[in-house]
Amino acid sequence: MSVKIGNIDLGDFPLLLAPMEDVSDPPFRFVCKQNGADMMYTEFISSEGLIRDAAKSRQKLDVFEYERPIGIQIFGSDIEHMREATEIATKAKPDLIDINYGCPVKNVACRGAGASLLQDIDKMVAMTAAVVKATHLPVTVKTRLGWDDNTKNVYEVAERLQDVGIKALTIHGRTRSQMYKGVADWTLIREIKRNPRIQIPIFGNGDVDSPEKAANWRLEYEVDGIMIGRAAIGYPWIFREIKHFFETGTFLDGPTINERVDVCTTHLKKSIEWKGSKTGIFEMRRHYANYFKGIPNFKEYRMKLVSLERVEDIEDVLYEIRNKFDTVAV
Ligand SMILES: Cc1cc2nc3c(=O)[nH]c(=O)nc-3n(C[C@H](O)[C@H](O)[C@H](O)COP(=O)(O)O)c2cc1C
DSSP states (O other), X not given: OOOEETTEEOOSSOEEEOOOTTTSSXXXXXXXXXXXXXXXXXXXXXXXXXXXXXXXXXXXXXXXXXXXXXXXXXEOSOHHHHHHHHHHHHHTOOSEEEEEEOOOOHHHXXXXXXXXXGGOHHHXXXXXXXXXXXXXXXXXXXXXXXXSXXXXXXXXXXXXXXXXXXSEEEEESSOTTTTTOSOOOOHHHHHHHHOTTOOSOEEEESOOOSHHHHHHHHHHHOOSEEEEOGGGTTOTTHHHHXXXXXXXXXXXXXXXXXXXXXXXXXXXXXXXXXXXXXXXXXXXXXXXXHHTXXXXXXXXXXXXXXXXXXXXXXXXXXXXXXXXXXTOOO
Protein backbone atom coordinates (compact mmCIF):
# COMPACT_ATOMS: atom_id res chain seq x y z
CA MET A 1 0.00 0.00 0.00
CA SER A 2 1.23 3.47 -0.88
CA VAL A 3 2.38 5.81 1.86
CA LYS A 4 0.71 9.19 1.61
CA ILE A 5 1.44 12.58 3.14
CA GLY A 6 -1.72 14.51 2.39
CA ASN A 7 -2.07 14.03 -1.37
CA ILE A 8 1.60 13.26 -1.91
CA ASP A 9 1.99 9.63 -2.91
CA LEU A 10 5.38 8.28 -1.81
CA GLY A 11 5.00 4.72 -3.04
CA ASP A 12 5.34 1.55 -1.07
CA PHE A 13 8.11 2.14 1.47
CA PRO A 14 9.76 5.52 0.92
CA LEU A 15 13.38 6.33 1.66
CA LEU A 16 13.76 9.91 2.78
CA LEU A 17 16.86 12.06 2.72
CA ALA A 18 17.26 13.69 6.14
CA PRO A 19 17.50 17.44 6.51
CA MET A 20 21.13 18.23 7.33
CA GLU A 21 22.49 21.68 7.86
CA ASP A 22 25.39 22.54 5.53
CA VAL A 23 24.88 19.21 3.73
CA SER A 24 21.41 18.76 2.24
CA ASP A 25 21.51 21.77 -0.05
CA PRO A 26 20.29 21.62 -3.68
CA PRO A 27 23.59 20.25 -5.13
CA PHE A 28 23.64 17.37 -2.65
CA ARG A 29 19.93 16.79 -3.05
CA PHE A 30 20.44 16.52 -6.82
CA VAL A 31 22.76 13.54 -6.49
CA CYS A 32 20.57 11.89 -3.85
CA LYS A 33 17.51 12.26 -6.05
CA GLN A 34 19.42 10.76 -8.99
CA ASN A 35 20.18 7.78 -6.80
CA GLY A 36 16.73 7.03 -5.52
CA ALA A 37 15.75 9.29 -2.59
CA ASP A 38 11.93 9.34 -2.61
CA MET A 39 11.44 12.47 -0.56
CA MET A 40 13.85 15.15 0.57
CA TYR A 41 14.04 18.13 2.91
CA THR A 42 15.93 21.38 2.90
CA GLU A 43 18.42 22.16 5.63
CA PHE A 44 16.64 23.64 8.63
CA ILE A 45 15.78 27.30 8.24
CA SER A 46 15.48 29.75 11.12
CA SER A 47 12.08 31.41 11.37
CA GLU A 48 13.79 34.51 12.73
CA GLY A 49 16.14 34.56 9.75
CA LEU A 50 13.25 34.26 7.31
CA ILE A 51 11.39 37.13 8.92
CA ARG A 52 14.51 39.32 9.01
CA ASP A 53 14.98 38.43 5.35
CA ALA A 54 18.49 37.17 6.08
CA ALA A 55 20.21 36.15 2.85
CA LYS A 56 21.36 32.80 4.22
CA SER A 57 17.86 31.78 5.27
CA ARG A 58 16.29 33.02 2.03
CA GLN A 59 18.74 31.07 -0.09
CA LYS A 60 17.79 27.87 1.69
CA LEU A 61 14.23 28.29 0.39
CA ASP A 62 15.33 27.47 -3.18
CA VAL A 63 13.60 24.34 -4.36
CA PHE A 64 13.61 22.94 -7.89
CA GLU A 65 11.00 21.05 -9.91
CA TYR A 66 13.11 17.88 -10.23
CA GLU A 67 13.37 17.67 -6.44
CA ARG A 68 9.70 17.07 -5.81
CA PRO A 69 8.37 15.99 -3.46
CA ILE A 70 10.40 18.27 -1.22
CA GLY A 71 9.78 19.73 2.22
CA ILE A 72 11.08 22.99 3.63
CA GLN A 73 12.10 22.57 7.25
CA ILE A 74 11.74 25.47 9.66
CA PHE A 75 12.52 25.95 13.34
CA GLY A 76 12.00 28.61 15.97
CA SER A 77 10.89 29.36 19.49
CA ASP A 78 8.23 32.00 18.96
CA ILE A 79 4.82 30.85 17.80
CA GLU A 80 3.91 34.06 15.97
CA HIS A 81 7.26 34.08 14.18
CA MET A 82 6.82 30.44 13.20
CA ARG A 83 3.43 31.33 11.75
CA GLU A 84 4.95 34.15 9.70
CA ALA A 85 7.86 31.95 8.63
CA THR A 86 5.37 29.33 7.45
CA GLU A 87 3.70 31.87 5.20
CA ILE A 88 7.07 32.88 3.75
CA ALA A 89 8.15 29.26 3.22
CA THR A 90 4.81 28.41 1.60
CA LYS A 91 5.44 31.07 -1.05
CA ALA A 92 8.60 29.19 -2.08
CA LYS A 93 6.23 26.42 -3.25
CA PRO A 94 7.59 23.29 -1.60
CA ASP A 95 5.34 20.23 -1.37
CA LEU A 96 5.20 20.40 2.40
CA ILE A 97 6.41 22.25 5.47
CA ASP A 98 8.35 20.34 8.11
CA ILE A 99 8.91 21.55 11.67
CA ASN A 100 12.14 20.74 13.45
CA TYR A 101 11.59 19.67 17.06
CA GLY A 102 14.73 17.57 17.13
CA CYS A 103 17.79 19.79 16.85
CA PRO A 104 19.92 19.24 19.96
CA VAL A 105 22.64 21.83 19.41
CA LYS A 106 22.97 24.51 22.04
CA ASN A 107 22.33 27.62 20.04
CA VAL A 108 19.04 26.15 18.80
CA ALA A 109 17.77 23.97 21.67
CA CYS A 110 18.90 26.38 24.37
CA ARG A 111 17.11 29.22 22.70
CA GLY A 112 13.79 27.48 23.07
CA ALA A 113 13.70 25.98 19.56
CA GLY A 114 14.36 22.53 18.07
CA ALA A 115 14.40 19.73 20.63
CA SER A 116 13.78 22.08 23.55
CA LEU A 117 10.09 22.06 22.65
CA LEU A 118 10.10 18.45 23.88
CA GLN A 119 10.20 20.00 27.35
CA ASP A 120 7.04 21.98 26.75
CA ILE A 121 4.57 19.88 24.83
CA ASP A 122 1.71 22.36 25.26
CA LYS A 123 3.76 24.99 23.50
CA MET A 124 4.85 22.48 20.84
CA VAL A 125 1.21 21.63 20.16
CA ALA A 126 0.20 25.31 19.99
CA MET A 127 3.11 26.07 17.65
CA THR A 128 2.25 23.14 15.41
CA ALA A 129 -1.41 24.14 15.28
CA ALA A 130 -0.37 27.68 14.28
CA VAL A 131 1.86 26.35 11.49
CA VAL A 132 -0.85 23.98 10.20
CA LYS A 133 -3.29 26.89 10.10
CA ALA A 134 -0.86 29.18 8.29
CA THR A 135 -0.43 27.03 5.18
CA HIS A 136 -2.48 25.06 2.68
CA LEU A 137 0.41 22.56 2.42
CA PRO A 138 0.72 19.38 4.49
CA VAL A 139 2.77 19.89 7.64
CA THR A 140 5.10 17.21 8.97
CA VAL A 141 7.28 17.07 12.08
CA LYS A 142 10.70 15.66 12.84
CA THR A 143 11.61 15.03 16.44
CA ARG A 144 13.43 12.78 18.92
CA LEU A 145 12.32 10.29 21.58
CA GLY A 146 12.24 12.99 24.26
CA TRP A 147 14.51 15.39 26.10
CA ASP A 148 16.41 12.80 28.13
CA ASP A 149 16.17 9.25 29.44
CA ASN A 150 13.57 10.21 32.06
CA THR A 151 11.29 12.07 29.69
CA LYS A 152 10.79 9.99 26.58
CA ASN A 153 7.46 11.57 25.70
CA VAL A 154 7.27 11.07 21.95
CA TYR A 155 4.28 8.69 22.30
CA GLU A 156 2.17 11.53 23.69
CA VAL A 157 3.74 13.98 21.23
CA ALA A 158 2.68 11.77 18.29
CA GLU A 159 -0.95 11.66 19.38
CA ARG A 160 -1.23 15.33 20.18
CA LEU A 161 0.48 16.51 17.01
CA GLN A 162 -1.68 14.24 14.89
CA ASP A 163 -4.70 15.77 16.62
CA VAL A 164 -3.70 19.26 15.51
CA GLY A 165 -3.26 18.16 11.93
CA ILE A 166 0.27 17.02 11.08
CA LYS A 167 0.38 14.60 8.17
CA ALA A 168 3.49 12.54 9.03
CA LEU A 169 6.02 12.21 11.83
CA THR A 170 9.70 11.30 11.63
CA ILE A 171 11.33 10.12 14.83
CA HIS A 172 15.08 9.99 15.40
CA GLY A 173 15.59 7.18 17.92
CA ARG A 174 17.66 9.21 20.35
CA THR A 175 16.91 11.73 23.09
CA ARG A 176 18.16 15.29 23.02
CA SER A 177 20.69 14.59 25.73
CA GLN A 178 22.16 11.75 23.69
CA MET A 179 22.97 14.23 20.92
CA TYR A 180 24.45 11.79 18.36
CA LYS A 181 26.06 9.42 20.86
CA GLY A 182 25.20 5.80 21.62
CA VAL A 183 22.98 3.82 19.30
CA ALA A 184 19.56 4.79 18.08
CA ASP A 185 16.73 2.83 19.74
CA TRP A 186 13.63 2.42 17.60
CA THR A 187 11.56 0.46 20.17
CA LEU A 188 9.39 3.44 21.05
CA ILE A 189 8.88 4.16 17.39
CA ARG A 190 7.31 0.70 17.03
CA GLU A 191 5.05 1.40 20.00
CA ILE A 192 3.78 4.51 18.26
CA LYS A 193 3.21 2.57 15.05
CA ARG A 194 1.18 0.05 17.06
CA ASN A 195 -0.93 2.74 18.72
CA PRO A 196 -4.39 2.25 17.14
CA ARG A 197 -4.99 6.02 17.45
CA ILE A 198 -2.13 6.81 15.09
CA GLN A 199 -3.17 7.07 11.43
CA ILE A 200 -0.37 9.20 9.95
CA PRO A 201 2.80 7.70 8.46
CA ILE A 202 5.62 7.22 10.95
CA PHE A 203 9.16 7.31 9.61
CA GLY A 204 12.10 5.86 11.51
CA ASN A 205 15.42 7.68 11.61
CA GLY A 206 18.79 7.08 13.15
CA ASP A 207 21.80 4.92 12.27
CA VAL A 208 20.52 3.22 9.12
CA ASP A 209 23.66 2.73 7.08
CA SER A 210 23.25 -0.48 5.08
CA PRO A 211 20.68 -2.43 3.05
CA GLU A 212 20.53 -5.23 5.67
CA LYS A 213 19.90 -2.83 8.50
CA ALA A 214 17.19 -1.07 6.50
CA ALA A 215 15.51 -4.39 5.72
CA ASN A 216 15.82 -5.70 9.29
CA TRP A 217 14.59 -2.53 10.93
CA ARG A 218 11.75 -2.19 8.46
CA LEU A 219 10.50 -5.57 9.62
CA GLU A 220 11.37 -5.23 13.27
CA TYR A 221 10.00 -1.75 13.88
CA GLU A 222 7.09 -1.72 11.41
CA VAL A 223 7.75 1.84 10.24
CA ASP A 224 6.20 3.31 7.06
CA GLY A 225 9.53 4.46 5.67
CA ILE A 226 13.08 5.28 6.65
CA MET A 227 14.94 8.57 6.75
CA ILE A 228 18.65 8.47 6.10
CA GLY A 229 21.17 11.17 6.97
CA ARG A 230 24.83 10.56 7.58
CA ALA A 231 25.08 7.36 5.55
CA ALA A 232 24.17 9.34 2.42
CA ILE A 233 26.95 11.90 2.84
CA GLY A 234 29.42 11.11 0.06
CA TYR A 235 27.43 7.94 -0.59
CA PRO A 236 24.12 8.82 -2.28
CA TRP A 237 24.11 5.26 -3.69
CA ILE A 238 22.78 4.09 -0.31
CA PHE A 239 19.24 4.76 -1.55
CA ARG A 240 19.48 2.62 -4.68
CA GLU A 241 21.35 -0.11 -2.80
CA ILE A 242 18.62 -0.36 -0.17
CA LYS A 243 15.90 -0.37 -2.82
CA HIS A 244 17.66 -3.08 -4.77
CA PHE A 245 17.98 -5.18 -1.63
CA PHE A 246 14.28 -4.74 -0.83
CA GLU A 247 13.32 -5.76 -4.34
CA THR A 248 15.67 -8.69 -4.89
CA GLY A 249 17.17 -9.71 -1.53
CA THR A 250 20.60 -9.41 -3.13
CA PHE A 251 23.32 -6.81 -2.80
CA LEU A 252 23.94 -4.36 -5.59
CA ASP A 253 27.63 -3.86 -6.33
CA GLY A 254 29.01 -0.64 -4.91
CA PRO A 255 29.75 2.26 -7.26
CA THR A 256 32.75 1.96 -9.56
CA ILE A 257 35.47 4.60 -9.54
CA ASN A 258 33.94 6.00 -12.71
CA GLU A 259 30.62 6.44 -10.97
CA ARG A 260 32.23 8.00 -7.94
CA VAL A 261 34.04 10.49 -10.12
CA ASP A 262 30.91 11.18 -12.19
CA VAL A 263 28.69 11.84 -9.20
CA CYS A 264 31.35 13.88 -7.43
CA THR A 265 31.78 15.97 -10.60
CA THR A 266 28.04 16.50 -10.88
CA HIS A 267 27.93 17.57 -7.24
CA LEU A 268 30.79 20.01 -7.83
CA LYS A 269 29.16 21.48 -10.95
CA LYS A 270 25.81 21.89 -9.24
CA SER A 271 27.56 23.55 -6.28
CA ILE A 272 29.19 26.07 -8.56
CA GLU A 273 25.95 26.65 -10.45
CA TRP A 274 24.01 27.32 -7.29
CA LYS A 275 26.55 29.03 -5.05
CA GLY A 276 28.92 30.65 -7.52
CA SER A 277 32.44 29.53 -8.28
CA LYS A 278 34.25 30.58 -5.11
CA THR A 279 31.78 29.33 -2.50
CA GLY A 280 30.82 26.31 -4.60
CA ILE A 281 34.43 25.12 -4.82
CA PHE A 282 35.11 25.89 -1.17
CA GLU A 283 32.03 24.15 0.22
CA MET A 284 32.59 21.10 -1.96
CA ARG A 285 35.83 20.42 -0.10
CA ARG A 286 34.07 18.74 2.79
CA HIS A 287 32.68 16.07 0.47
CA TYR A 288 35.72 14.63 -1.36
CA ALA A 289 36.98 12.37 1.44
CA ASN A 290 33.52 10.78 1.63
CA TYR A 291 33.16 10.21 -2.09
CA PHE A 292 36.45 8.34 -2.23
CA LYS A 293 36.36 6.61 1.15
CA GLY A 294 38.09 3.25 1.22
CA ILE A 295 40.47 3.92 -1.66
CA PRO A 296 44.02 3.13 -0.57
CA ASN A 297 46.69 5.82 -0.81
CA PHE A 298 44.19 8.49 -1.67
CA LYS A 299 45.62 11.19 0.59
CA GLU A 300 47.75 12.85 -2.07
CA TYR A 301 44.69 13.36 -4.28
CA ARG A 302 42.49 14.52 -1.43
CA MET A 303 45.07 17.14 -0.47
CA LYS A 304 44.98 18.45 -4.02
CA LEU A 305 41.19 18.43 -4.24
CA VAL A 306 40.80 20.44 -1.04
CA SER A 307 43.39 23.05 -1.92
CA LEU A 308 42.84 23.78 -5.61
CA GLU A 309 40.88 26.90 -6.42
CA ARG A 310 40.06 26.57 -10.12
CA VAL A 311 37.43 24.17 -11.33
CA GLU A 312 39.57 23.15 -14.33
CA ASP A 313 42.37 22.04 -11.99
CA ILE A 314 39.97 20.09 -9.81
CA GLU A 315 38.55 18.37 -12.87
CA ASP A 316 42.07 17.42 -13.94
CA VAL A 317 42.65 15.74 -10.58
CA LEU A 318 39.32 13.92 -10.84
CA TYR A 319 40.42 12.73 -14.28
CA GLU A 320 43.69 11.47 -12.81
CA ILE A 321 41.75 9.64 -10.09
CA ARG A 322 39.59 7.96 -12.71
CA ASN A 323 42.64 6.68 -14.56
CA LYS A 324 44.74 5.73 -11.59
CA PHE A 325 42.13 3.84 -9.58
CA ASP A 326 39.84 2.38 -12.19
CA THR A 327 40.87 -1.14 -11.31
CA VAL A 328 40.70 -0.76 -7.54
CA ALA A 329 37.82 -2.57 -5.87
CA VAL A 330 36.34 -0.57 -2.98
C1 LIG B 1 25.68 17.48 9.69
C2 LIG B 1 24.28 17.25 10.20
C3 LIG B 1 23.35 18.28 10.10
C4 LIG B 1 22.04 18.07 10.55
N1 LIG B 1 21.11 19.07 10.38
C5 LIG B 1 19.80 18.81 10.67
C6 LIG B 1 18.77 19.74 10.32
O1 LIG B 1 19.04 20.82 9.75
N2 LIG B 1 17.49 19.42 10.64
C7 LIG B 1 17.16 18.23 11.26
O2 LIG B 1 15.98 17.98 11.51
N3 LIG B 1 18.11 17.35 11.58
C8 LIG B 1 19.40 17.60 11.28
N4 LIG B 1 20.34 16.63 11.52
C9 LIG B 1 19.91 15.32 12.06
C10 LIG B 1 19.61 14.35 10.92
O3 LIG B 1 18.53 14.80 10.14
C11 LIG B 1 19.28 12.94 11.46
O4 LIG B 1 18.17 13.03 12.30
C12 LIG B 1 20.44 12.33 12.24
O5 LIG B 1 21.67 12.53 11.58
C13 LIG B 1 20.22 10.83 12.49
O6 LIG B 1 20.08 10.14 11.29
P1 LIG B 1 21.31 9.32 10.62
O7 LIG B 1 21.82 8.37 11.67
O8 LIG B 1 20.71 8.63 9.44
O9 LIG B 1 22.35 10.33 10.26
C14 LIG B 1 21.66 16.83 11.13
C15 LIG B 1 22.62 15.82 11.24
C16 LIG B 1 23.91 16.01 10.78
C17 LIG B 1 24.91 14.88 10.90
